[in-house]
Amino acid sequence: MSENRLFNKALSDFMYDFAGGDEIRKLADDGFSVSQIKKELSFPISKDKIGQIMWEHFVKNGKICLEEPKESGVIRKTKIIREQGEFGKVSFRQVVEEVPAEDKKYVLCSFGKLLLSKKKNLLQITQELSEADRDYLQYLPWPPADVWHVEDERIIRINNTINSKL
Numbered sequence: 001m002s003e004n005r006l007f008n009k010a011l012s013d014f015m016y017d018f019a020g021g022d023e024i025r026k027l028a029d030d031g032f033s034v035s036q037i038k039k040e041l042s043f044p045i046s047k048d049k050i051g052q053i054m055w056e057h058f059v060k061n062g063k064i065c066l067e068e069p070k071e072s073g074v075i076r077k078t079k080i081i082r083e084q085g086e087f088g089k090v091s092f093r094q095v096v097e098e099v100p101a102e103d104k105k106y107v108l109c110s111f112g113k114l115l116l117s118k119k120k121n122l123l124q125i126t127q128e129l130s131e132a133d134r135d136y137l138q139y140l141p142w143p144p145a146d147v148w149h150v151e152d153e154r155i156i157r158i159n160n161t162i163n164s165k166l
Helices: 003-029 034-040 047-060 111-117 122-126 131-139 153-165
Strands: 074-084 090-100 106-109 147-150
Touching: 003 034, 003 047, 034 047, 034 131, 047 074, 047 131, 106 153, 111 153, 122 131, 122 153, 131 153
Parallel strands: none
Antiparallel strands: 074 090, 106 147
8 A cells, every 4th residue: 555545544544533433432332333323423424434443443342353262261452552752752552462351252253254255145134134233244344254243132133143044
């Protein structure tokens, strides 16, 4: 990616995060769907961008794990640390830390693989889901790999619907 494109992406991410990142994360934690969050916001933002912010938040807070959670109840969280040098230069660094998983149960999700392969007309199967559950599948950037999601009502509904039709 060119330097100019990287800068523009970073600036865009900063702008959206400044404008409403906290509000998006709060509404996502409260169980709002992407469409519901978009209706609540007072500035224009795409559903894909809302999904991206939700995804990053869920990965950072351990609701979604990109690696299988260890049996010891430990998950890896990443966070960005802001540091200021002795001459005032500000820099950022990413820190990965292992934290207790708080006895959460996780469910294996392969939505990214399924969406990529469009196995057994997955788009038709998702029509049986509620709009909020479809939003969750459609607008979060599921990678084409296995991920682990905290077991909650939404993920159980989605898994049950998809698995019953495959």
